[in-house]
Amino acid sequence: MVMSNEIIKTKAPSQSLTMIQAITDGLKTMLESDQNTIIMGEDVGRNGGVFRATDGLQETFGEKRVIDTPLSEAGFVGTAVGMALAGLKPVVEIQFLGFIYPAFEQIATHVTRMRMRTLGQYHIPMVIRAPYGAGVRSPEIHSESVEALFTHLPGIKVVCPSNAYDAKGLLLAAVEDPDPVLFLEPMRLYRGSRVDVPTGDYRVEIGKGTRVQEGNDVTIFAWGAMIPLVMKASEQMKKDGISCDVIDLRSLYPLDRDLIADSVQKTGRVVIVHEGHETGGLGSEIISIINDTSFLYLKAPVEKVTGFDVPVPLFSLENDYLPSTERVETAIRKAYTF
Amino acid sequence: MVMSNEIIKTKAPSQSLTMIQAITDGLKTMLESDQNTIIMGEDVGRNGGVFRATDGLQETFGEKRVIDTPLSEAGFVGTAVGMALAGLKPVVEIQFLGFIYPAFEQIATHVTRMRMRTLGQYHIPMVIRAPYGAGVRSPEIHSESVEALFTHLPGIKVVCPSNAYDAKGLLLAAVEDPDPVLFLEPMRLYRGSRVDVPTGDYRVEIGKGTRVQEGNDVTIFAWGAMIPLVMKASEQMKKDGISCDVIDLRSLYPLDRDLIADSVQKTGRVVIVHEGHETGGLGSEIISIINDTSFLYLKAPVEKVTGFDVPVPLFSLENDYLPSTERVETAIRKAYTF
Amino acid sequence: MENYPLYQIIDENGEWVNKSYEKELNEEKVKEFYYHMLRIRTYDQKGVALQRQGRIGTYVPFPGHEGAQVGSALALSENDWMFPTYRDHGASLTFGADLDRMFLHWNGRIEGCLPSREKRIMPASIPIATHLPHATGAAIAEVYKGTDNAAIAYFGDGATSEGDFHEGLNIASVFKAPVVFFNQNNGYAISLPIEKQMNSETIAQKAVAYGIPGVRVDGMDVFAVHYAVKEALERARKGEGPTLIEAVVIRFGAHTTADDPSKYRDQEEINRQKEAKDPLLRLKKHMQFRGFWSEEWVENIQSDIRTEIESAVVKMESAPTANTDDMFDHVFSEPTWTISRQKEQLGLMGGNR
Amino acid sequence: MENYPLYQIIDENGEWVNKSYEKELNEEKVKEFYYHMLRIRTYDQKGVALQRQGRIGTYVPFPGHEGAQVGSALALSENDWMFPTYRDHGASLTFGADLDRMFLHWNGRIEGCLPSREKRIMPASIPIATHLPHATGAAIAEVYKGTDNAAIAYFGDGATSEGDFHEGLNIASVFKAPVVFFNQNNGYAISLPIEKQMNSETIAQKAVAYGIPGVRVDGMDVFAVHYAVKEALERARKGEGPTLIEAVVIRFGAHTTADDPSKYRDQEEINRQKEAKDPLLRLKKHMQFRGFWSEEWVENIQSDIRTEIESAVVKMESAPTANTDDMFDHVFSEPTWTISRQKEQLGLMGGNR
Numbered sequence A, B: 001m002v003m004s005n006e007i008i009k010t011k012a013p014s015q016s017l018t019m020i021q022a023i024t025d026g027l028k029t030m031l032e033s034d035q036n037t038i039i040m041g042e043d044v045g046r047n048g049g050v051f052r053a054t055d056g057l058q059e060t061f062g063e064k065r066v067i068d069t070p071l072s073e074a075g076f077v078g079t080a081v082g083m084a085l086a087g088l089k090p091v092v093e094i095q096f097l098g099f100i101y102p103a104f105e106q107i108a109t110h111v112t113r114m115r116m117r118t119l120g121q122y123h124i125p126m127v128i129r130a131p132y133g134a135g136v137r138s139p140e141i142h143s144e145s146v147e148a149l150f151t152h153l154p155g156i157k158v159v160c161p162s163n164a165y166d167a168k169g170l171l172l173a174a175v176e177d178p179d180p181v182l183f184l185e186p187m188r189l190y191r192g193s194r195v196d197v198p199t200g201d202y203r204v205e206i207g208k209g210t211r212v213q214e215g216n217d218v219t220i221f222a223w224g225a226m227i228p229l230v231m232k233a234s235e236q237m238k239k240d241g242i243s244c245d246v247i248d249l250r251s252l253y254p255l256d257r258d259l260i261a262d263s264v265q266k267t268g269r270v271v272i273v274h275e276g277h278e279t280g281g282l283g284s285e286i287i288s289i290i291n292d293t294s295f296l297y298l299k300a301p302v303e304k305v306t307g308f309d310v311p312v313p314l315f316s317l318e319n320d321y322l323p324s325t326e327r328v329e330t331a332i333r334k335a336y337t338f
Numbered sequence C, D: 001m002e003n004y005p006l007y008q009i010i011d012e013n014g015e016w017v018n019k020s021y022e023k024e025l026n027e028e029k030v031k032e033f034y035y036h037m038l039r040i041r042t043y044d045q046k047g048v049a050l051q052r053q054g055r056i057g058t059y060v061p062f063p064g065h066e067g068a069q070v071g072s073a074l075a076l077s078e079n080d081w082m083f084p085t086y087r088d089h090g091a092s093l094t095f096g097a098d099l100d101r102m103f104l105h106w107n108g109r110i111e112g113c114l115p116s117r118e119k120r121i122m123p124a125s126i127p128i129a130t131h132l133p134h135a136t137g138a139a140i141a142e143v144y145k146g147t148d149n150a151a152i153a154y155f156g157d158g159a160t161s162e163g164d165f166h167e168g169l170n171i172a173s174v175f176k177a178p179v180v181f182f183n184q185n186n187g188y189a190i191s192l193p194i195e196k197q198m199n200s201e202t203i204a205q206k207a208v209a210y211g212i213p214g215v216r217v218d219g220m221d222v223f224a225v226h227y228a229v230k231e232a233l234e235r236a237r238k239g240e241g242p243t244l245i246e247a248v249v250i251r252f253g254a255h256t257t258a259d260d261p262s263k264y265r266d267q268e269e270i271n272r273q274k275e276a277k278d279p280l281l282r283l284k285k286h287m288q289f290r291g292f293w294s295e296e297w298v299e300n301i302q303s304d305i306r307t308e309i310e311s312a313v314v315k316m317e318s319a320p321t322a323n324t325d326d327m328f329d330h331v332f333s334e335p336t337w338t339i340s341r342q343k344e345q346l347g348l349m350g351g352n353r
């Protein structure tokens, strides 16, 4: 079972939830506590979202607060910009991350810039939620993992939970954040497992990763749907006497520089696992941070296990595209034996 | 004077041209030699483009081949996809790179994927030209340097010349390439200087960088408008007895892995200079390649001199945003003395 | 609405509303329509069944759309271009897509993405409305090349809200591109009813924005669709530019096999409408009163169709496993070193399975 | 065209075409219009001059648009939202933008990007048409908050080709957002004449696509613009939704100071039209025949305006140098470590100069 440190620490009343339930719970908590929050997107109202993330919310909070929009990503993200200017806090759902592209201009030229161009007079407290990633046999363009496009855009934070606890906590932190946050939801983990999630309001801090397994030989950096995979590989490695320090980065912009340095300086050996394309992927950014912080500590080249430089293929080949435990294990061994 | 190796080798009849003239010359060469090539974009016809890159071409080749489009980047890139499917070779101009965002969906979901999803039956031999970069006192959004967004998208190549010779040669190579190529034109270099450019047809190979200065102490990787800056800094360094191996990468996807490794393995010290934002910028990708190829050769952490993680500011601050020779010199010294 | 009356040739009882095409619509021709409608409906039923049995992935049913898809597809000429969505495999099949490729596609196989290696039927466009500019571009290219080929783009009511719908139509109108924009208005975009998608009473009237003809047709009347598309294609080939056609249909089933329509609409009511308005039933009634109907004929074609479909399923299921190389080898004409290296590394590990 | 006649209150000679507003258009009110038009024209001349002298960067002149910009801006209420483009600084100034901020903006200063710290005038939108959805959103938010504030979005003829134009209007129409989409059709998008931008005869008719009112007005007739916008705002506040207004104008000058219009149009011809159609001249003629004109009055306001503008220029030029921190400190409410570190590193080097 993968979970964040916080889960162990928390003593609040809690319930056992899947990630998708935790997200719904987070959205409900938000709508209850702040009249200025609204939810917008395609099929989020009566239908409750194609993954049921907003199930029941329109019934409870009404059509003014849980808004079904026309099929118009640029239009409704732009509309949300206007709403944010006027003091609302829109939480926008993009049905799948692969359909965020039509809104790219709005995000790159307005969502991310309004604060700077107005020197802080206006700001855009918007959250963009998007299911993402491969592995659930979706059609074309439904399995994108392009977080790196957004971590490169100045003015937006990017987070990605790997479990239900972090999902709710990061979501509420994103809503509270006065600046835009892209909230990535690994589809593969929506219903996979349950963890205890506090019933009330709590936050998981944006910008902080978490060590999900303590180890000394090799550091593994991963997030989202890669965490269960990496945990499996690192269990496997224990049999060979290799102990892995597994870091769930959770926050993709900004990355947790201190935690990255801390682990690398302990192990000197690193494997990075992500499902986005290799070139220009976040793996390279992490290597760059290691170069900056921990050059003298490295005992082996950093290994990357990533998606390839190819469009995510139709689902018969998606497992070939995705990092596998075998690939992760091979990389760990390579880093360990260098 | 910065120039590519090829310039020295060439013996063909040539003329002394600025970069913008070389681009016009390249486009003319293209239109003359292949009836299926066409040019499309905003103001490219009668007006000859806002930078005059297509000056006179509509007069010579007619309205069917040099096409003024409505103000509709998604629309005309999409239209060009349809044209390419039907056998034409569209060379599309985006007026400034910052206005490519509306076409992002077309590029990410169609331009880059058509070959794969049809297993090679269809392909998109499209060139997208875009003036880019800061330093010419343009208005907001006219100074973007977001090449890293495109080097992360599988299915499109990205090139960027730093001089007139490479500009024409890379452009003709891009036109010849059966796959999509994003051709970035550093505005700052459009009219800055002249070099000898062959009057006929020639190619600069996509995927190959070039060593613009031989040196032994520190490697500098850069491209586009950073090359003159880097050359200035490296001249300066000579006075301190530091000799720089200056590599103009030219091709940003794919990067020239062999040349990168070759230089790093010689010097062991590296400075990367680019004007795109630091996080997720191409600098990190180059560090990742160095990690893969030259881990044991590195004598110091790689230094990066880049644009910051902030929107390119209005022009009164653009020089603060941009890498300066001072910043490059500091970085070289740091790498050298580590 | 008054400006855009619903064009019909036969009514819900299969009776003539407009007899102009009576001659042309002879027994052979009418049977051809019925044959194709029955064929794609049978295929559709197979698709749903295969999905339920876990033999393919998510499937997109189209019952209710058969008249619109068959009527339009049969109006095209051999070398015309078709740009379908995920719901238009009925049109693709009618125009000449390979049945086994279609099944392969639903099975997540790249080999099935392109519906045909001969006909110019493009892969179903997944990002809504993005293919409308492609149709415009292909049409402009045909003019450039001096042919009289045209293009047709299929899209739904929801698609009209996307910028690419607007940009595709605008550019086509400016360049008088020979293209037909064929909208199937089934009243829903997944769960969103059309009143919340747009404030205009019709989709046809959106043509006014581009100064092009807008036609509103009963999409469950295969004849009406056929002639509306045919006339639009004729205008296109004559250099008169694009037409926007709104074919009003009902989506009898779910949005996809992953959708539960009872969440957002009264599915009982839809089922009742199906009884009354099914395009196949309507055509059957028409054929009956014209004496074109024969149970024997129907049984014959039904059995031929079944055989054809079963053999396509066999072909799909006996296809060799998906080839990992396909993922690497067709990104560029020659793989870049990045891709070659990635392919090699995966290969060294014996692939991913 | 017949459906969208050009709405006028006075003709080119300043004479009444429509007397409905004669009473309201009393001396004071008419003088207010003239004052603002003269003010922004004087400002514009200063802008061009400053650019020529290298004292500011590229400048965007708007002569020909004064009637449209002043007429519309004066129709707004105190708390309404204005979403202008780069060419609408005349409207911004009329609605209450700070003169010195506007000059700072042309001087590449972030401080000038927001036209006012009091009025809700948003920074000029550079990416064409992207601000139309913003206006829709602000308008919807005002309804949500229960106010009767409205929004206005300015945009050009070229902007109508972008998807965001379409999406912004469609969403506004669905939610009956209190917003006015105010188009200034100057016949050109940089070099592209409107016949190549669109196939529709008018921009107003594009309203049909959204089932909203479309109004075509003579944009050089400040009165006509004013009442068209006023009535649209009234409809908006009453919950009747958005209006698309096309104000037909002529751009007398270049697209920007970096543009050479003689490359693509007969500038002589435009100059002749300016003589005949200048909105200031037209208003002057009207004032003359109504006896509202006084050379003395004009000289007075002209001299006040000059003083105001000169002092704004002084303010702009005596502003402290741009502060590098501004680039770092307003990306997020709290800088991330990446930005803090970058700021620190640049600071250590004493900045970039």
Ligand SMILES: Cc1ncc(C[n+]2csc(CCOP(=O)(O)OP(=O)(O)O)c2C)c(N)n1
Pocket (backbone or CB within 6 Å): A042, A071, A073, A095, A099, A102, C087, C126, C127, C128, C155, C156, C157, C158, C159, C160, C186, C188, C189, C190, C255
């Ligand atoms: C750009 C984009 N956004 C969202 C989706 C998800 N999606 C798939 S189908 C659909 C509804 C389409 O409705 P419509 O255009 O009416 O076609 P229909 O499915 O009814 O045939 C949506 C929202 C998508 N495929 N592409």
Ligand SMILES: Cc1ncc(C[n+]2csc(CCOP(=O)(O)OP(=O)(O)O)c2C)c(N)n1
Pocket (backbone or CB within 6 Å): B042, B071, B073, B095, B099, B102, D087, D126, D127, D128, D155, D156, D157, D158, D159, D160, D186, D188, D189, D190, D255
């Ligand atoms: C998305 C985008 N593409 C291109 C440009 C470059 N550009 C600036 S102004 C302009 C023409 C705009 O024409 P129009 O909408 O008619 O407004 P006008 O300038 O005539 O007031 C263009 C193409 C831009 N600013 N944004």
Ligand SMILES: [Mg+2]
Pocket (backbone or CB within 6 Å): C156, C157, C158, C184, C185, C186, C187, C188, C189, C190
């Ligand atoms: Mg529909």
Ligand SMILES: [Mg+2]
Pocket (backbone or CB within 6 Å): D156, D157, D158, D184, D185, D186, D187, D188, D189, D190
């Ligand atoms: Mg214009």
